[in-house]
Amino acid sequence: MDVLVINCGSSSLKYQLINSETESVLAAGACERIGISGGFLKHKASERDEVIIDVSMPDHEAAIKLVLKTLTDKENGVIASLKSIHAVGHRVVHGGEKFTSSVLITKEVIEEIESCNDLAPLHNPANLIGIKACAKALPGRPMVAVFDTAFHQTMPPEAYLYGLPHRYYVDYKIRRYGFHGTSHSYVSKKLCEAAGLSLDDSKLIVCHLGNGSSISAVLNGNSIDTSMGLTPLAGLIMGTRSGDIDPAIIEYIARKEGKTLEEVLSVLNKESGVLGMSELSSDFRDLEEAAENGNELAEQAVDAFCYQVVKYIGAYTAAMGGVDAIAFTAGLGENGCRVRQKIIQRLHYLGIELDDLANQFRGIPMRISTESSAVAVFVIPTNEELAIMRETVAIVGDHIEKPRTESF
Ligand code: AMP
Numbered sequence: 001m002d003v004l005v006i007n008c009g010s011s012s013l014k015y016q017l018i019n020s021e022t023e024s025v026l027a028a029g030a031c032e033r034i035g036i037s038g039g040f041l042k043h044k045a046s047e048r049d050e051v052i053i054d055v056s057m058p059d060h061e062a063a064i065k066l067v068l069k070t071l072t073d074k075e076n077g078v079i080a081s082l083k084s085i086h087a088v089g090h091r092v093v094h095g096g097e098k099f100t101s102s103v104l105i106t107k108e109v110i111e112e113i114e115s116c117n118d119l120a121p122l123h124n125p126a127n128l129i130g131i132k133a134c135a136k137a138l139p140g141r142p143m144v145a146v147f148d149t150a151f152h153q154t155m156p157p158e159a160y161l162y163g164l165p166h167r168y169y170v171d172y173k174i175r176r177y178g179f180h181g182t183s184h185s186y187v188s189k190k191l192c193e194a195a196g197l198s199l200d201d202s203k204l205i206v207c208h209l210g211n212g213s214s215i216s217a218v219l220n221g222n223s224i225d226t227s228m229g230l231t232p233l234a235g236l237i238m239g240t241r242s243g244d245i246d247p248a249i250i251e252y253i254a255r256k257e258g259k260t261l262e263e264v265l266s267v268l269n270k271e272s273g274v275l276g277m278s279e280l281s282s283d284f285r286d287l288e289e290a291a292e293n294g295n296e297l298a299e300q301a302v303d304a305f306c307y308q309v310v311k312y313i314g315a316y317t318a319a320m321g322g323v324d325a326i327a328f329t330a331g332l333g334e335n336g337c338r339v340r341q342k343i344i345q346r347l348h349y350l351g352i353e354l355d356d357l358a359n360q361f362r363g364i365p366m367r368i369s370t371e372s373s374a375v376a377v378f379v380i381p382t383n384e385e386l387a388i389m390r391e392t393v394a395i396v397g398d399h400i401e402k403p404r405t406e407s408f
Contacts, residue, residue, distance in 0.1 A: 008130025089392030095147030151181030210330035239282035
């Protein structure tokens with residue numbers, strides 16, 4: 001069957017149409033600048049050149065209609081009719097404590113996702129808009145929600161509770177949730193396959209390093225700790241996000257600069273991380289090039305990022321009482337050879353030895369530790385869309401004619 005995978009942001013909508021039998025991507029693309037001027041659709045059908053279509057999309061419903069039209073039209077299409085799309089899988093960022101796994105989307109599920117909106121005000125409302133737009137455009141088609149937080153719901157209270165009055169957890173559900181769960185889950189399974197480990201008897205650390213970065217400790221296949229928190233702002237220094245800081249800094253900046261809470265949080269989300277530290281770029285390619293040309297701030301930003309990764313790996317090794325294998329994934333983890341080298345050379349105390357030649361490869365699955373290394377280190381390309389498609393098929397599965405997402 002063909003499954004449409006949707007990842008909806010506030011002004012964008014990414015999609016992939018994947019055949020579940022062959023797991024091949026029939027088409028992939030993105031609608032950008034939805035609801036604002038200068039909208040366009042980027043569409044790439046398999047074995048054809050990418051096309052860019054300039055078209056304004058007043059809302060996500062218009063974007064979905066455009067995607068469906070493009071998937072079926074004579075020029076750029078890959079399927080004869082919408083009947084070929086058997087199910088839709090949606091990425092949903094925050095499932096709170098309600099969702100510990102993917103679910104078939106029903107009216108009740110929509111309401112429960114809405115009740116998590118406060119926890120992810122930038123993401124969940126956009127995800128819901130995508131779900132509702134798809135329900136209108138593909139009435140009666142089963143749809144599945146795949147949550148970024150679900151994989152981390154196995155964390156024990158000692159890992160997810162903050163040092164705050166308990167009533168904040170009881171009343172507002174303030175706790176660590178963690179994100180990138182679909183990627184951490186997918187990569188940890190792939191890592192076990194690659195390292196010849198059994199998932200239910202393994203101690204893994206997954207480093208998802210991209211524009212947003214998070215690390216997780218996966219013990220016997222279950223996430224037992226992860227670096228992001230109530231929101232994706234916590235943990236590592238990221239492209240534009242600060243990661244962990246002393247919480248008193250927020251009030252200090254607000255007072256010094258006469259800023260509101262929202263304004264300070266915007267600085268922490270959009271103007272911080274390696275972008276803010278380097279005063280140059282959020283992209284590690286730019287930073288590495290600048291550092292090579294003697295830019296000290298760029299070098300400091302990269303070094304501080306790598307240092308934090310090293311600290312988390314140490315902490316999670318302690319949390320699991322050891323580590324069998326480590327994976328690097330996502331844009332930076334898969335491609336940033338220099339960053340990987342800087343991190344791994346500080347892990348000698350774990351008996352880890354880097355294979356310098358293997359580490360030069362980018363973006364392909366590869367063991368980058370030597371055969372004699374005490375811990376296996378791999379680059380494992382993540383594939384969240386494929387994971388969402390598999391989750392969708394697992395839920396909709398053979399009962400394709402039975403479960404139906406109602407119209408709403
Ligand atoms: P993602 O958010 O997973 O798409 O990752 C995007 C980030 O990966 C970019 O902002 C870059 O910092 C990083 N990246 C991608 N390619 C490279 C590369 N060849 N070398 C270093 N960093 C890279």
